[in-house]
Amino acid sequence: MYQLTFDKAEFLKTTWQKKPVILKGAFKNFQDPISADELAGLAFEEEVSSRIVVTKPEGWDVIHGPFEDYSQYGEQHWQLLVQAVNHWYPESQPMVEAFRFIPDWRFDDLMVSFATPNGGVGPHIDNYDVFIIQGEGRRRWRVGDLGQYQQRDNNPNSPLIEDFVPIIDDILETGDILYIPPGFPHCGETLTTAISYSMGFRAPSQQEVLTELADYFIDNNEGQQRFTSTQEPEMAGVVPTSHQQGIMALLASLANDPQAYQTMLGKLLSKNRFELDVCEIDAEMDAETLIDALEHGAQLLRIGGLKVLCLEGDNQSRLFVNGEMMTMPNSQTDILNTLTQQVSFTAQQATDLISQSIDCVDYFVSMLKQGYYYLSE
Template sequence: MLGRCVACGRDEFARDFWGRQPLLSPAARLPRDFGDLLSPQMVDEIIAERGVRTPFVRMAREGTLVDRACFTRSGGFGALMPDQIDPDGVLTQFAAGATIVLQGLHRFWPPVIDFVRALTSDLGHPVQTNAYITPPANRGFEPHYDVHDVFVLQVSGTKRWRVHEPVHHHPLADQPWTDHREAIAARATEEPVIDTVLQPGDSLYLPRGWVHSAEAQGETSIHLTVGVAPFTGHDIASALVEALASEESLRESLPLGLAPVDAARTEEHARAVLDVVANLMSEKQDELSALAGGTLATRYLELTRPAAVRPLATLDAVASLDADTVLRWRDGLHGSLDDTSPDTVVLTLPTKAITFPAQCAPALRAILAGYPVTAGSLPGLDDAADGVVVLRRLLREAVVVPGRVP
């Protein structure tokens, strides 16, 4: 899916652009446009017919958010939630120059759901997607930077983008652009690194921290902003600090009467703690690295989701499953096997663990490999009937889903 967004190979993108510098990819060098993900007609459908609620919608004019009371209201009888999109209000604000922001499309719009899931798999970092619908000759937000990487995918209309060098390189999530407002305003007066009008089908990659602003031209502009929250060295360091909480000496209270009103009062203790940490990192490097890795894995699983299951269709599939039914591992679901016990094998998932007889280990490995399987093709079992029992349980537990032979 990365190949839809950048006009270069994966290795070149990773080496020369990822987290380093912007990349402009014209439509002529990309495999297709982005009309399958969103279109003006789809935007109208989302606003008028989908009952979308805040915070999945925002509106902004010249860098200032519009009060949501101006474009939301109750859905009426049977849908009395007060914060649903009011198409009348959206029309009024949009006609007055406000940009419509559809947030979290990867949570409710099917084409974007599939796209984001595949892109997350390609990048290995959490991904989300918003849409920006800007009326002609209007700017939604003033020059700023984002604390995540973005792929700007121009859907329809045109938009002029001005991109400037960072004033704060590689910002973290708690280091917003408003902390550098004056420096950004000054940087925006300089010669931009990129000054271009994105046409439908064009893509622009911006690493976090790069200052940018955008302005629609002579017609309504729609673009998708695909945000990527990269894990960083700071994340690993923070995870290591959490791992160090297991060390008793680091949990001891500092001396009575410390009153750390200036650095001099704590410098001695800080040095002592650093010595302890350095020794621990040397003596228990493998253990602490494993703990930190586990913390990072937990965060990744919290920020991403596997492909959604369809409850009614799943129960129908459970009831009709036979030796020839084709199933496959659920996309985006992470799991591992523990077969250290002589009697059982445990399939560990982000939210639960499922125990099987040890005989099932070869079958579970085959399923975990991701290829389509049938009850009759599973290795290590006595017969297809045993395979049906295993697959029926995995189907009910939302581990496998109906598949097809490639």
Template sequence: MRFTDFDAQTFLREYWQKKPLLIRNPWADWHNPLEPDELAGLACEPHVESRLISQAADEIALEHGPVEEDRFDDLGKAPWTLLVQAVDHYVPGVAELIDPFRFIPNWRIDDVMVSYATDGGGVGAHFDQYDVFLIQGLGRRRWQLGGLCDEDTPLLPHDGLRLLAEFEPEQDWLLEPGDILYVPPRIAHRGVAVGHDCMTYSVGFRAPSRDELIAGWAEEAASLDGDDDRYTDPDLAAQDNAGEITGAALARLHAMIAERLNDEKAFARWFGAFATAPKNEQLDWQLEDPVTLDTISRTLESGQVVLRNPASRFAFISEEEGEVLLMVDGECTPCTAETAVFAKALCAAPRVEIQPRQIKREVGVLICDLINRGCIAFEQKEA
């Protein structure tokens, strides 16, 4: 999947987190990568996050998956919508939809949610806290966009859905297959299927909140020191009132915390693990029969192509003297020399060609570890 007429630099400068943009079919050759029946099958799986939204009169009902196979037969003619999260983890063709958007850093990419709706189906007017590209895959959907929302925007009372109590459309577009609508964070929007068999692919981006960062980093920082790192006051002087917590004591206590929290190298390592942590920790991609380094070394002698697992998250952090910290699914691996070069290549593209002359033992060790963890695999060569 690739674009033929799209300027990423112009988009980042003029639209990213600023204003919506409708992009009329920019694909070199658009084709819908997933059939409705396949999406329904995924929704029936217990390890796949899914939601079924049905409409009756003015009420919107929400059911969490897994969805029973015969449930779709019971829905009747009233509009309904099926939402399936992280479909890119399971369908390579859906994972490829992310590739054209990799001008945005990998750690910001969340997943691809896929929705299927019957005529009139939708999830109601709402707003998200993250950026999203809405790709029309099959059928047509009308999108209406409103103004900017915040924490004071009134919502309808509903368990599980954050629906706007008031919605005034300011823009109105009808999307055909291959069209893309970019919606920045906190912009009110509503999508309604026009006709049956309407499928939309939502490429969403992560936006950690300040509270998430503080809570996660503080927990990590607290684990870095033992109980021996304690408050001291060797210059203690007698106080007029023993009940006072003095400014000097408060300053010393605050400095103890600030010194740890301001450790930029430790924060970088923690954030790399945080940003690449698996979306679904219940999924285990590890090989049941681990391969050995000898096997990997022999395989690499003929040259290979390495493929990333679409469900794995890859990122790296540059350190001094060309060293990098490779972060994969929440685990950190320090890399130097040829291993650092390979790590960067692996983070840059989902497919990496390896020539025999490029392979050093340390690179083989890294490849062996990532294969056994299920993060990468060798591309299967045609007979």
């Protein structure tokens, strides 16, 4: 249903993380997977992250959800934004699947916005890649070039910047996509009542990686190697360049040792920023119950937004699921790849995997108990 019309290999080669572009008619015969009323219903839920941005002559007001009533906002100059819709609304999953030519570890979430005429969030810069898909309605988008931009009103905490000179200034209509790499300023203006979809792809910062690495070494009492030297300075108060470099080389040695970083990296990259819609846990679930369900034709489905990853060249046979590690000592690489790649399994597919590796029974039972998978007829 959601098939991209552009050449994905060419896009990755020439455009991805290089330059913004509008892809006209990127989805043919596009249909909104969610309606405005259904989006408003999600924003009513306490667990769902949502906000309303009201455009005013002097700026923007941001009100955080949940929301019960929208009548106070009128018919113009506001926008509702709901994060991680793919976690809570399974019907959005087919659209998410269309973007899996980008690795799962980069995928952040699907944000959906409902905007009234003249609604928008103002000029800003994101630190992640985003595909903005236009659903119902029309929106004008302006995108500027990379550069140094002043934050709005000289406020260092403001997410907004002062205006910019656009290198893209165009109108998105249903099925069009605007791709924006990190660092490019952009601003959207709603021309008619519209629904838009933002597919965000994020990579961890140096700060996040170092923090995670430090926590991992502290928790596991690792990283105990200390700096040693063969030459000392003549002046006691001077730290020689060789000592500075030698101390920092301790970090470089960890970065070049897969055994030191792989567990940390797998956990970090499989974590979700937003809450998952975890299924109710079945206390009776065990291997016998699972196999009986499969024999009666049940399917296994992964909940929306769950990241199941494996690391190429890993020193162990294992998976990383939502920030946790699961060892799979009896499973070959092809089985691990199948478990990461597929988000649903027919009864026959699951049975075949179980017959190939006993680990798969433990994996599926564990996922069901944690509410990360569920059984469907």
